[in-house]
Amino acid sequence: MVTSNFDYFAPTTLDEATSLLSRYRGEAKVLAGGHSLIPMMKLRLAEPTVLVDIGKIDGLSYVREDGDGVAIGSMTTYRELETSSLVKSRYPLLADAASKVADLQVRNRGTIGGSLAHSDPAGDLPAVVLAIGGSVVARTRRSSREISIDRFQVDLLTTALHDNEIITEIKLPALPSGTGTAYSKFHNPASHYAITGVAAVITVSGGTCTEARIAVTGAGDKATRARRTERILKGKELTPAVIRRAASRAAAEVQDTLNDDIFASAEYRTHLTQVHAQRAIEEAAAAAG
Numbered sequence: 001m002v003t004s005n006f007d008y009f010a011p012t013t014l015d016e017a018t019s020l021l022s023r024y025r026g027e028a029k030v031l032a033g034g035h036s037l038i039p040m041m042k043l044r045l046a047e048p049t050v051l052v053d054i055g056k057i058d059g060l061s062y063v064r065e066d067g068d069g070v071a072i073g074s075m076t077t078y079r080e081l082e083t084s085s086l087v088k089s090r091y092p093l094l095a096d097a098a099s100k101v102a103d104l105q106v107r108n109r110g111t112i113g114g115s116l117a118h119s120d121p122a123g124d125l126p127a128v129v130l131a132i133g134g135s136v137v138a139r140t141r142r143s144s145r146e147i148s149i150d151r152f153q154v155d156l157l158t159t160a161l162h163d164n165e166i167i168t169e170i171k172l173p174a175l176p177s178g179t180g181t182a183y184s185k186f187h188n189p190a191s192h193y194a195i196t197g198v199a200a201v202i203t204v205s206g207g208t209c210t211e212a213r214i215a216v217t218g219a220g221d222k223a224t225r226a227r228r229t230e231r232i233l234k235g236k237e238l239t240p241a242v243i244r245r246a247a248s249r250a251a252a253e254v255q256d257t258l259n260d261d262i263f264a265s266a267e268y269r270t271h272l273t274q275v276h277a278q279r280a281i282e283e284a285a286a287a288a289g
């Protein structure tokens, strides 16, 4: 399978890249790791006439402290995330989820910015970043804005990003002490995409759950907060019964868009979502102490 024809640009500065996106607005696509865009182009599901490869721009690949939180450059690869000591110590679920993406070849090329911008319904990092919270920094030729991760994933393969914007950074907040995190997924054995994955970030204080962010991927059309599950957890002691009840509601938010395909029926995905929600919450609660 071959792509349709396109012009290829490899700018070396963000100004050049954003200018190209403005000049070819609506026709151009950003190329990062290429592990989602190129297959889509080969299948003719995407036919951009211009590719703006941002891989030659310096300074988009980093993980660093940013005030109380951490900032991650959009071109940071899965491999860099899974091996970063800062990510491992501050957001263990992000390092763990990155290590579970596909194989080493994909992890060496695929980027956090590409994963969020692509918003694959079975992608791992959209759910993980959603559970952590924070924001996505997007730049045009003239301006820059921060988009809350809660408003970023809009629909199937659709985000709040405009077609002249480039994600430059992902900002993650500091997690309060007493916070535990976990990511649990049932993966497709060939691609490792999540048939269902659940990310949990849970804060416990004085024996009670004071904060919970739970996000589900793979089950529905996009990464989604399981808000009913969160509500059941908050303000409670995380006994096995409470965790079981909360997990049983994890598929509720994706009920209307449940995927039903050759990999798993909607009914099986509902079951998997509960199972992996329970595992992720138990693990995060144990880590929270």
Ligand SMILES: Cc1cc2nc3c(=O)[nH]c(=O)nc-3n(C[C@H](O)[C@H](O)[C@H](O)COP(=O)(O)OP(=O)(O)OC[C@H]3O[C@@H](n4cnc5c(N)ncnc54)[C@H](O)[C@@H]3O)c2cc1C
Residues within 6 Å of the ligand: 029, 030, 031, 032, 033, 034, 035, 036, 037, 038, 039, 054, 074, 075, 100, 101, 102, 103, 106, 109, 110, 111, 112, 113, 114, 115, 117, 118, 120, 122, 123, 124, 125, 161, 165, 166, 167, 168, 191, 192, 193, 194
């Ligand atoms: C065999 C295989 C197995 C895979 N398994 C998994 C898996 O288990 N879990 C998983 O989550 N993913 C998996 N993937 C997908 C992989 O994670 C991709 O790398 C990821 O979805 C996209 O990242 P990328 O850097 O490759 O982006 P690209 O493919 O280059 O781009 C994807 C989309 O995002 C846009 N984009 C990219 N970067 C930016 C930016 N900085 N600003 C604005 N727009 C941008 C592009 O224009 C394009 O629309 C797999 C892919 C393959 C080929």
